[in-house]
Amino acid sequence: MTTETNKSLMTPANIITGIFLAIGLVITVLRFTKGLGYVTNLDQNNPWGVWISFDLLCGVALAAGGYTTSSACYIFGMKKYHSAVRPAILTAFLGYALVVFALHYDVGRPYRLVYPLFVSPGTTSLLFEVGLCVFLYVTVLAIEFSPAMFEWLGMKNLRNKIHKLTLALTVFGVVLSTLHQSSLGALYIAAPSKIHPLWYSPYLAVLFFISSIPAGLSMVIFEGTLAHKPWHHMMDKTHLDEHEGVILGFARGASIALAAYFCVKIVAVGYDNNWHYLATGWGAWWLVEVLGFVALPSLLYAIGSREKNIKLIKWTAALTVFGIILNRFNVSIVAFNYTLPSSQRYFPSLMEIGVSIFVVTVGVTAYRFIVSRMPIFFEHPDYKDAH
Amino acid sequence: MKRRQFLGLLGAAGITATLGTEAQAATGHSFDGYPNAKGVLFDSTRCIGCRKCEAACNKVNKLPAPAKPFDDLKVLDTERRTDEKTYTVVNKYVGKKGPAFRKVQCNHCQEPACASVCFVKAFTKNPDGSVTYDASLCVGCRYCMVACPFNIPAYEYNDPITPRIMKCTMCHDQITKGELSAPGCVGACPKEALLYGKRKDLIEVARERIRRNPERYQDHIYGEKEMGGTNWLYVSGAEFKDIGLREDLGTTSVPTMTAGPLSVVPMVAALWPALLGGVWAMNKRKEKVAAEEQKAAVKAAKAEVKAEAAAKLAKELEKAEKDKAQAIEREVKRALEEAAAAKKDEEGA
Numbered sequence: 001m002t003t004e005t006n007k008s009l010m011t012p013a014n015i016i017t018g019i020f021l022a023i024g025l026v027i028t029v030l031r032f033t034k035g036l037g038y039v040t041n042l043d044q045n046n047p048w049g050v051w052i053s054f055d056l057l058c059g060v061a062l063a064a065g066g067y068t069t070s071s072a073c074y075i076f077g078m079k080k081y082h083s084a085v086r087p088a089i090l091t092a093f094l095g096y097a098l099v100v101f102a103l104h105y106d107v108g109r110p111y112r113l114v115y116p117l118f119v120s121p122g123t124t125s126l127l128f129e130v131g132l133c134v135f136l137y138v139t140v141l142a143i144e145f146s147p148a149m150f151e152w153l154g155m156k157n158l159r160n161k162i163h164k165l166t167l168a169l170t171v172f173g174v175v176l177s178t179l180h181q182s183s184l185g186a187l188y189i190a191a192p193s194k195i196h197p198l199w200y201s202p203y204l205a206v207l208f209f210i211s212s213i214p215a216g217l218s219m220v221i222f223e224g225t226l227a228h229k230p231w232h233h234m235m236d237k238t239h240l241d242e243h244e245g246v247i248l249g250f251a252r253g254a255s256i257a258l259a260a261y262f263c264v265k266i267v268a269v270g271y272d273n274n275w276h277y278l279a280t281g282w283g284a285w286w287l288v289e290v291l292g293f294v295a296l297p298s299l300l301y302a303i304g305s306r307e308k309n310i311k312l313i314k315w316t317a318a319l320t321v322f323g324i325i326l327n328r329f330n331v332s333i334v335a336f337n338y339t340l341p342s343s344q345r346y347f348p349s350l351m352e353i354g355v356s357i358f359v360v361t362v363g364v365t366a367y368r369f370i371v372s373r374m375p376i377f378f379e380h381p382d383y384k385d386a387h
Numbered sequence: 388m389k390r391r392q393f394l395g396l397l398g399a400a401g402i403t404a405t406l407g408t409e410a411q412a413a414t415g416h417s418f419d420g421y422p423n424a425k426g427v428l429f430d431s432t433r434c435i436g437c438r439k440c441e442a443a444c445n446k447v448n449k450l451p452a453p454a455k456p457f458d459d460l461k462v463l464d465t466e467r468r469t470d471e472k473t474y475t476v477v478n479k480y481v482g483k484k485g486p487a488f489r490k491v492q493c494n495h496c497q498e499p500a501c502a503s504v505c506f507v508k509a510f511t512k513n514p515d516g517s518v519t520y521d522a523s524l525c526v527g528c529r530y531c532m533v534a535c536p537f538n539i540p541a542y543e544y545n546d547p548i549t550p551r552i553m554k555c556t557m558c559h560d561q562i563t564k565g566e567l568s569a570p571g572c573v574g575a576c577p578k579e580a581l582l583y584g585k586r587k588d589l590i591e592v593a594r595e596r597i598r599r600n601p602e603r604y605q606d607h608i609y610g611e612k613e614m615g616g617t618n619w620l621y622v623s624g625a626e627f628k629d630i631g632l633r634e635d636l637g638t639t640s641v642p643t644m645t646a647g648p649l650s651v652v653p654m655v656a657a658l659w660p661a662l663l664g665g666v667w668a669m670n671k672r673k674e675k676v677a678a679e680e681q682k683a684a685v686k687a688a689k690a691e692v693k694a695e696a697a698a699k700l701a702k703e704l705e706k707a708e709k710d711k712a713q714a715i716e717r718e719v720k721r722a723l724e725e726a727a728a729a730k731k732d733e734e735g736a
Contacts, residue, residue: 108527
């Protein structure tokens with residue numbers, strides 16, 4: 001199973017990984033010796049940068065594949081997606097673990113990250129809500145993922161005990177995901193005067209939650225596509241047979257979810273009667289996001305699943321993922337502080353981007369390590385038909 | 388604090404239920420600030436931009452020395468904001484009627500955004516009207532800076548391990564200890580552009596000034612209602628937006644805005660398990676019914692096949708019986724014929 005170790009470690013992928021990790025470690029040292037001011041472009045008017053926009057907001061949204069896939073399979077009874085659950089849970093677990101990891105860079109006193117939970121809970125804060133849910137959900141995901149590890153380690157007893165919790169964990173996972181996905185949007189409800197009206201809405205919570213569904217489904221498709229070639233030999237017959245069904249089914253689901261998201265986007269503008277902004281430059285940018293990265297992928301997904309055009313679906317998944325990233329950046333950076341002159345606006349520093357790349361690299365490396373060893377793309381022979 | 392507590396209870400009903408306190412959602416309770424809360428009235432028409440308040444603030448709060456001395460008035464040529472070394476700044480705005488000055492510092496909101504969004508309760512709205520910060524709880528997330536509509540809290544970006552949020556405290560500690568009778572800036576103002584007192588009284592004073600000199604003042608007390616009201620109040624000759632005070636903030640406080648999404652949280656936690664469990668149970672039942680129906684169908688099909696087979700067998704048996712009977716008959720007949728023939732032969736012979 002450990003095919004990688006048989007080959008030389010000096011593959012192009014490993015070399016790039018090594019470079020990114022090395023750069024990341026250097027910036028890590030700088031961050032914790034010279035402070036945020038040295039490595040970031042953050043300032044008194046722009047307290048949140050790309051580490052929040054990408055590592056936290058996008059990280060959490062794109063890790064939504066975990067709760068969407070597991071609920072489709074275990075709650076909504078779509079058993080034909082069973083082979084997609086483990087890869088999705090793994091990605092979600094790694095995604096959330098990395099969100100927590102990245103936050104250690106961003107907050108000023110990472111050694112106090114448990115304070116909101118155990119020392120002085122600020123229950124009026126939506127950030128408390130996010131913190132509590134993310135903390136609990138990382139734990140849930142770790143437990144949901146653990147059977148794969150126990151199967152790999154041959155710890156049958158523990159594996160079987162945890163396997164019995166599947167339904168409860170799935171329900172709990174959906175509750176927590178609903179809460180923190182939406183609360184991430186609701187964080188910005190506290191800054192009504194700073195975000196452009198086209199992106200500010202009392203519905204930010206709904207917008208973030210609904211958009212996390214197509215984000216998660218698209219990530220499962222996108223990632224499945226990326227993983228298919230390098231780990232084809234690790235995939236069992238069930239996984240390979242179900243693969244196309246997963247793509248078609250998820251494309252249909254994502255198409256509907258994007259259509260719903262599109263409607264909420266429209267309602268959010270209509271609720272505050274902000275239509276007149278559509279005629280401005282901001283409006284043009286809003287239309288690019290909503291037509292190009294919400295309406296268009298919804299349509300393309302529909303066409304793709306109807307015509308069983310797997311290639312089109314895969315490209316649409318990439319388009320959707322990009323669209324979600326664009327939305328999170330629009331809310332948290334582009335439309336944030338829109339009233340300030342451009343000289344006082346924020347643009348990330350190279351070192352900030354370096355840390356974000358470092359974090360993603362850590363995730364990809366962990367993913368590669370795990371899927372090459374543990375039963376993720378195949379069912380462990382001892383537990384076949386156990387579900 | 389009542390308002391904040393109420394919102395907190397609303398947001399974390401599940402947690403607070405165990406603490407034995409009640410959410411006050413149904414009482415129509417509203418918070419109009421602490422009755423004896425103090426504040427400061429800033430009169431822009433009296434301010435001459437001498438920066439004495441800045442110097443005094445720096446001194447009483449033991450802040451680091453500035454890059455340029457406080458008597459250097461060229462500093463006023465660029466618009467500034469508060470930062471980690473400066474709790475207050477005075478800005479100059481050149482308008483039609485000549486320059487106008489405005490002092491910038493924490494406005495000490497009645498329902499502070501910073502306090503409501505802080506996930507470790509590092510901010511406190513004190514009964515004396517001030518909003519203070521406790522660095523011993525702060526995680527350094529900077530959400531207060533995101534939420535503050537006036538862009539006041541500043542962060543020590545160059546401290547890698549123990550950064551603090553820095554902002555005006557209305558000299559809460561110094562006044563509590565009796566070191567000062569009014570905030571440092573107020574005491575230092577040579578033109579009485581700053582007035583310290585009960586917020587209620589300050590509003591009366593401000594109204595009186597506007598009433599007596601309507602041509603000198605805008606007919607508005609900035610901070611009376613903005614963002615739910617602030618304890619630092621402003622009157623001005625120039626339009627407020629022209630002295631760097633946004634007029635589009637509205638009168639709703641941040642905790643009121645976030646109350647909606649917070650109130651949904653316990654509902655999701657309460658209803659989702661039933662909803663999802665229900666969907667699961669429905670699917671389970673559907674599967675069970677389908678399995679039963681399948682079983683029944685198989686049984687019926689089996690019975691039908693069996694009956695058919697039985698019928699066929701019976702038919703075959705019947706046929707065989709018939710054949711047998713016919714064969715016997717035939718045999719008997721032949722035997723009889725043979726017997727008859729034999730008899731004939733016998734008779735003939």
